[in-house]
Amino acid sequence: xxxxxxxxxxxxxxxxxxxxxxxxxxxxxxxxxxxxxxxxxxxxxxxxxxxxxxxxxxxxxxxxxxxxxxxxxxxxxxxxxxxxxxxxxxxxxxxxxxxxxxxxxxxxxxxx
Amino acid sequence: xxxxxxxxxxxxxxxxxxxxxxxxxxxxxxxxxxxxxxxxxxxxxxxxxxxxxxxxxxxxxxxxxxxxxxxxxxxxxxxxxxxxxxxxxxxxxxxxxxxxxxxxxxxxxxxxxx
Numbered sequence: 001x002x003x004x005x006x007x008x009x010x011x012x013x014x015x016x017x018x019x020x021x022x023x024x025x026x027x028x029x030x031x032x033x034x035x036x037x038x039x040x041x042x043x044x045x046x047x048x049x050x051x052x053x054x055x056x057x058x059x060x061x062x063x064x065x066x067x068x069x070x071x072x073x074x075x076x077x078x079x080x081x082x083x084x085x086x087x088x089x090x091x092x093x094x095x096x097x098x099x100x101x102x103x104x105x106x107x108x109x110x111x112x
Numbered sequence: 113x114x115x116x117x118x119x120x121x122x123x124x125x126x127x128x129x130x131x132x133x134x135x136x137x138x139x140x141x142x143x144x145x146x147x148x149x150x151x152x153x154x155x156x157x158x159x160x161x162x163x164x165x166x167x168x169x170x171x172x173x174x175x176x177x178x179x180x181x182x183x184x185x186x187x188x189x190x191x192x193x194x195x196x197x198x199x200x201x202x203x204x205x206x207x208x209x210x211x212x213x214x215x216x217x218x219x220x221x222x223x224x225x226x
Contacts, residue, residue, distance in 0.1 A: 006154075034214060043116075043202060043217040044155075090154060098143065098162055099170060100215070102155040 002027045004093050006103035013081045014111050021076040021106045023091030032094040033074040035065055038105075039087045047089075050074060061085070081110045114139045116218035118203050124224045125193055133188045133221050135203030142208035144186040145170070145215065146178065148199040155202065161186055162208065193225040 003026045013019045025031055032051055036044040048059025055067045065076045074091060091103040116137045125131055137144065145160040147170075157170030161180040175197055177189040186205075190197060200222050204215040 004154075009152075036217075043219045044204075044215075046214045046216075049214055092155075098160055098168065100145070100157055100160075101171075102147075102157075104152055104154040 002093055002095055002099065002101045004091050004101050004103040006089075006091055006106045008106050009104075010107045010109065012109045012111065015083050016080055019078050019081040019085070019108065019110070021089050021091075021108060023074045023076065023103060025072055025074060025091070025093045027093050027095045029095050031074075033065075033067065034092040034094070035059065035063070035074075035076050036090045036092065037087050038090065044090065047076070081108075083110050083112050086110045114216070116203055116205055116216050118201075118218040118221050120221060121219065122222050124226065126226055127194055128192050131190050131193060131223075133190075133201060133203075133223070135186045135188065135218060136184050137186075137203075137205040137216070138184065139205060139207075139216065140183065141205035141216070142183070143213070143215075144180065144203065144205045146176070146186070146188050147202045147204065148172065148197075149202060149220075150199050158188070158201075193223075195225050197223065198225050199223060 005024045034049045035047040038044050048057050050057045050067045058064045088105050090105050094100045119134045142163045146158040147155040149155050156172045159178040161167040203218040206213040206215045
């Protein structure tokens with residue numbers, strides 16, 4: 001069965017510092033991996049996806065994610081955090097079928 | 113503007129009173145899905161649809177029904193709501209051309225069942 005784990009409920013980082021939000025997954029077959037962001041009282045917005053190809057994926061708002069097949073991880077990164085990046089981040093996996101599994105979410109706080 | 117719309121945005125109802133949350137997309141997407149979001153549990157998939165008249169259960173389908181009579185609409189029906197269905201609900205759509213396509217989400221419907 002598919003599963004997604006976001007081991008940190010919350011990540012705190014100072015503005016200007018690099019940030020990492022962790023995600024590990026379990027899926028049979030090739031994974032299709034996604035990151036979404038949710039701002040307060042808003043729906044989810046797409047950040048980036050990995051389907052195939054380069055392990056480093058670049059997305060919206062300066063975010064990127066690194067796919068690591070051996071560690072079954074897809075960590076979200078940004079070189080320099082902004083206060084406006086503070087939000088709830090979700091990792092999601094699809095196994096090539098039609099079901100999607102989301103992680104529990106990680107709340108990111110960026111302090112000025 | 114390409115978008116997914118949901119109505120109503122907020123709903124307070126009583127146990128057992130049937131309700132429908134509508135979802136509509138204007139992007140001609142084949143795939144549509146419903147999720148519920150609960151604190152600490154992330155988003156859980158309720159039902160999804162691959163095209164008109166084709167639907168299947170997600171991970172938490174109990175107590176919900178869906179229909180897909182038109183490509184653009186995918187209503188979520190709660191025949192007899194219960195308090196444990198109090199949640200934030202999201203509808204999403206995506207094209208089917210690539211199985212790993214990103215999903216476009218609606219603004220959410222906050223449902224309270226008393």
